Amino acid sequence: GAVVSQHPSWVICKSGTSVKIECRSLDFQATTMFWYRQFPKQSLMLMATSNEGSKATYEQGVEKDKFLINHASLTLSTLTVTSAHPEDSSFYICSDKAGQSYGYTFGSGTRLTVV
Amino acid sequence: GQNIDQPTEMTATEGAIVQINCTYQTSGFNGLFWYQQHAGEAPTFLSYNVLDGLEEKGRFSSFLSRSKGYSYLLLKELQMKDSASYLCAVRDQDSGYALNFGKGTSLLVTP
Numbered sequence: 001g002a003v004v005s006q007h008p009s010w011v012i013c014k015s016g017t018s019v020k021i022e023c024r025s026l027d028f029q030a031t032t033m034f035w036y037r038q039f040p041k042q043s044l045m046l047m048a049t050s051n052e053g054s055k056a057t058y059e060q061g062v063e064k065d066k067f068l069i070n071h072a073s074l075t076l077s078t079l080t081v082t083s084a085h086p087e088d089s090s091f092y093i094c095s096d097k098a099g100q101s102y103g104y105t106f107g108s109g110t111r112l113t114v115v
Numbered sequence: 116g117q118n119i120d121q122p123t124e125m126t127a128t129e130g131a132i133v134q135i136n137c138t139y140q141t142s143g144f145n146g147l148f149w150y151q152q153h154a155g156e157a158p159t160f161l162s163y164n165v166l167d168g169l170e171e172k173g174r175f176s177s178f179l180s181r182s183k184g185y186s187y188l189l190l191k192e193l194q195m196k197d198s199a200s201y202l203c204a205v206r207d208q209d210s211g212y213a214l215n216f217g218k219g220t221s222l223l224v225t226p
Binding site for chain 2: 032034036042043044045046049057091093095097103104105106107108109111
């Protein structure tokens with residue numbers, strides 16, 4: 001089945017710095033990647049949809065200038081959290097858009113802690 | 116937009132059967148998924164329904180009624196390792212086919 005590799009698994013950064021999270025599709029071409037955020041004991045909330053070769057689509061309330069998404073190739077989508085603050089500490093996870101009947105494949109997630 | 120509701124917590128005994136309900140309201144329904152998620156890990160796909168009826172996969176079954184906006188996940192012969200969060204997710208064609216998740220049901224399986 002499809003495999004989505006996400007890195008890093010966890011990262012601790014200082015307030016005000018930027019962090020880049022990568023999601024790679026290893027055995028298929030992903031023209032679309034979804035990016036989610038999950039706060040403790042909350043569900044996954046869709047942040048944005050990443051489209052290869054075009055601008056990302058952001059959900060209402062998500063700042064596009066703060067959460068920069070790049071999908072420059074068919075196998076790589078990145079999310080950069082710019083000028084991170086402690087309230088950005090969360091679990092960030094990506095998924096592909098493949099698979100009609102067997103569910104989308106998720107990356108392993110990135111635990112971001114901003115101190 | 117859409118509302119997806121499921122119970123926050125459930126407790127069941129090892130070896131028993133548990134049913135986790137999910138109700139939803141969506142404008143562009145294109146399938147309902149159930150995922151299992153252990154703390155700090157990625158969700159794992161369990162089941163998918165797009166037509167009304169019951170889908171069975173081993174110890175797990177999922178039911179869908181589109182007219183009622185209702186689904187349930189049935190877990191049989193519960194094992195301790197089934198303690199996890201169970202997420203109901205609706206795929207919405209009006210949201211670019213993204214999955215929109217309920218808040219999850221935390222299931223605790225006790226001896």
